[in-house]
Amino acid sequence: MHRTSLDFRLWPMGVIFLAILLVAGCSEDNTPTQLTDEESEAVEPTAARTRSVVVYAASSNSQIGPVLEAYTTETGTKVNLVVDDYAKLVAKIERSGGGSVADLFIATNVGDLWHAVENDIYRPVYSTLVADQISENLRDAEKLWHALSIRARIFVVNTNLADAAQVATISDYGSLGDERWRGKLCLSSSSVQGNRSLIAYLIKSHGVRNAELIVRRWQANLATTIFDDDSELLQAVADGRCPIGIVDSNDLAMFTRDRPDAPLAAQWFAAGSPVYLDVTGAGVTRHAENPDGATALLEWLTSGQPNALFAVLGLEFPANPDAPVDVSIERWRRYVADPMSVSELGYFQEDAAKLAERAHYP
Known part of the structure; x- marks a missing residue:
């Protein structure tokens, strides 16, 4: 192997x-x-x-x-x-x-x-x-x-707004459902493939019920309406409309390459938990x-x-x-890749779409 x-x-x-x-x-x-x-x-x-x-x-x-x-x-x-x-x-x-x-x-x-x-x-x-x-x-x-x-599905934080101590406690994707992030989270649409596959990853890792709880808690913590794509989300975090969001690592890299002065940083899980690839x-x-x-x-x-x-x-x-x-x-190389086969997540794509609909995640 x-x-x-x-x-x-x-x-x-x-x-x-x-x-x-x-x-x-x-x-x-x-x-x-x-x-x-x-x-x-x-x-x-x-x-x-x-x-x-x-x-x-x-x-x-x-x-x-x-x-x-x-x-x-x-x-x-x-x-x-x-x-x-x-x-x-x-x-x-x-x-x-x-x-x-x-x-x-x-x-x-x-x-x-x-x-x-x-x-x-x-x-x-x-x-x-x-x-x-x-x-x-x-x-x-x-x-x-x-x-x-x-590429990894990661958290992006506005370094001027996000509390460093709170950010340091992030241990996995479910952490953004904690009450401490109430009114602070930005999300792009569930139709963004990165989000759809992330939900599939959560289903595979935690089961349908727990994955849905995570998504519903995200929804409860929203700072503003859902964005159409990651580019809009990155702009919102950079502009200070929310201190934290979920994006693809390459989208963040491209955004900061074009705007090196943007107050943005990638956040990896404090406990070294695996991220979705x-x-x-x-x-x-x-x-x-x-x-x-x-x-x-x-x-x-x-x-x-x-x-x-x-x-x-x-x-x-x-x-x-x-x-x-x-x-x-x-x-960013310090993240730990989950050994789960990425091809397995294909089987959960339809379940992910149904979960997003049930959770009223547009």
Whole structure:
């Protein structure tokens, strides 16, 4: 069994971006071809594109694009990239049926990865190299997808408003239901996938009844109305509308990168309790025209430096435990990863949605 804890090493962001620029500058234009909707559904079959791989990605082009460019530079393999909303990409794959032109499909959270598995999007990848690079708790039990990057669902505090002594007592997610936080908590919508999967995590960890009690206590402690997304929540905490909230670690990292003077800090559990991890993952599609090429790309994406490149562009942690991590989030490496398999949380997604509805958590 591979390691289930994250032993992060450091690699400054500047070094990583310099590496990208140097690699890209040593060759002709290797930028992945961005396909339109019509083009993505009219890619020629395998015989006509044996040296190309088609990637469908729900992640942003700014995160995956430079990494695929480096792959083409290193291997000579052309990559056709389609970036779109998850639901639209799945619809394209399902419309094409057995003639799918997507070889590799990247989804950005556990909920979407579970949905893709349920809709028979992926095929198993029996690669010893990928298995050696990605720990068991960060991949599907049937090897249908493997994590590329990791982020944690954490607390963000306004350092000017939050009482340091109270913050120091936070021991787990249930702590924000304590009466001491009455009228002080900010939450984003339960439809935010990070919250939906966090509720699934609570159900898996504590059972439905106790998980619902935690969510109801959160609701009782709200400082203001529910926000549509984490970006709005971060703005509210920074502006002082509430001293504490729950967000993804990469969203906080991006916000403070753009606003370094914002009075925000990440809060990890005082007792070293595990935090919920979400992942961006990738898998070879069931009807891939070029499955061997897609598998080779997945092996490369999960290897050390390429995995670090992908993670740093999203200010996330690499899924490969031996890949270096960006120095800007080094101070957050002290969290302890829960050895629970993230793929197991897919089974609790529907229960999480029902719980949120019962608790009147919009």
